[in-house]
Amino acid sequence: MCEELLGCEPPPALDHGDIKYTIKSQYNHNEMVEYMCQLYHTMEGEPNRICINGEWTGHMRCLKPCILNEDDTRQHNITLKLSDKKFFLHDEIMEFECAHGVPVGDLAMRLRCNSGVVLLPTCQ
Structure with missing residues (x-):
């Protein structure tokens, strides 16, 4: 059967x-x-x-992609290095620099998007 x-x-x-x-x-x-x-x-x-x-x-x-908005970057006193992109795909590298001042804290200025999450570095 x-x-x-x-x-x-x-x-x-x-x-x-x-x-x-x-x-x-x-x-x-x-x-x-x-x-x-x-x-x-x-x-x-x-x-x-x-x-x-x-x-x-x-x-x-x-x-998910990482989405950068101007309020966040302004609040952290950073800008994107060599780019003005707003969307970064998962696993894509984002490179920041201080808008002015110097980096503070432990976060690198070069970070990877992780399914919509990126912890932004801060400058003072």
Whole structure:
């Protein structure tokens, strides 16, 4: 006797991401969907999930960008070195310099964006 393989309900949502094509109400066994992250977000993991006997396999997430705003940089008395970008992708390096004065504290002036989080250095 052959076992009938189950299809899947629509695939799970992805925070800060979307499915590339129109979502169907039912998917067949072995059918694949492809995800993409929203603008400035970086995908971690494979972009695909596959329906295997009623369950979606695969895991991915969309890592947030770091967003610099003028209030934050002014408050820390820093400016971006060699750039006036506002958005930095996950894992991208940001290099700062003092607007005036000298750095204080332990933070380096060259930092990496970590899924939307960056601790800004301060100058006095």
